[in-house]
Amino acid sequence: MVSLRNLTVSYRQHPALHHISGSFAPGSLTAVVGPNGSGKSTLLKSIVGLLPIEGGALTVAPPRERIAYLPQIADIDRGFPIDVRDCVLLGCWGAAGAWGAVNRSMLGRVDAALQAVGLAGFERRSIGSLSSGQLQRVMFARMLVQDAELILLDEPFNAVDARTTAALLALVRQWHGQRRTVIAVLHDDHLVREYFPSTLLLARELVGWGATGEVLTEPNLRRARAMAEAWDESAELCGTGTLAAQEAAA
Template sequence: MVSASPVVALHNLTVSYRQHPALHHITGSFAPGSLTAVAGPNGSGKSTLLKSIVGLLPIEGGRSGGALTVSLPRERIAYLPQVAEIDRSFPISVRDCVLLGCWGSAGAWGGVTQAMQGKIDAALHAVGLEGFERRTIGSLSSGQMQRVMFARMLAQDARLILLDEPFNAVDAKTTAALLALVRQWHQEGRTVIAVLHDDALVRQHFPQTLLLARELVGWGATREVLTEPNLRRARAMAEAWDEDAGLCSVDAPAVQKVAA
């Protein structure tokens, strides 16, 4: 029996921010329907990896054939950035924000169908925000805003879901509700990749883990990756980072460069 092709494949991927390496030669893949936590010390390249996958960082091929490939079109990918990156001053209602999840099917000039309206109602119900439809997103708490963003992803109906610190700055009740949606996506066979900093939460809810410290420390079953030796190694690598280090040599594989 031939195994399914990976949804995301990394081959010797290297990413640099402002001429400084953020990820070094990462190789591996995310299988269809997998539920993976991306863990590691602060500044270890976790968010950079997600932004690379979603296409927010330009990729420049290298001589050694380094690459990042995604088997899905952009409209089948849902990306949740960190809370701090979301502009909540924009005057948009909760309902319209969730409706943006239908952009891939409606397009710039398409109308909102009755089926889409039903999908929005169902998404708001799933996250417990009935009655919030006309509220502006700027009036919401952090937990309520995360519920809105999860509702938007429900409306999008994506096959690959990327979450960057989705439970940061939210209370335990909201975390439990959002984790239930993550489990639902996993049961539906969607591929979920989440950047997390809570090791206990990772061990309890995520069967696969990618442990980064700018380099690959471990990737596989969570119980085999989140071991004390691996965590100590990741911390030691983080403490040894040279922020003044230059780019990898010209013989290094694909480098993604981000403009300052």
């Protein structure tokens, strides 16, 4: 589904990811964790094609229209003049095309998606009038309509209440049960341990990748923190990977 081979990426002329190797299996549910600035969001942006890679190889199996990407909620332009229904309807873009007509079936899918996220009756509300939790529900409804094979989520539960988090986690588990591939950047280790069977721990380099219980160990977390403390923002991209990256590539 998604394969990384010695992947290296820079962001705004700073090192972001160094020589990462491994793969996200089809149908897997994986959390991407690590200290701030460890390259988590950069990885998602690289997978979706928003950032070019500096070196190595990145293979993504589904075509772009079969990939759903949810950026951090702070990156969503809430001032854009669009209502809830039309925002969710954008999820049909891959099927309808840029100039495709909206048909009754698409509108039915939008209504069903809004019902699924608990926003029936919000169709004509502007997205700027919504709370953070309501806006995130709209974004999840759009992904439901998109019906993607690969779903990328960047901090999907930030700035939302516990009730919304539980509702959105239920959708994530539903996608996993449907054998869709879900990759989510998260900061809450409790949620990761409880709901995500696989974890990728980054500190610009690969610290651990595998079963969550085997990756989120105290030695690995200490190592990631130590690597974060040692980062030099002016450093050039490294020329050799860490032992963990070399082992993952073997």
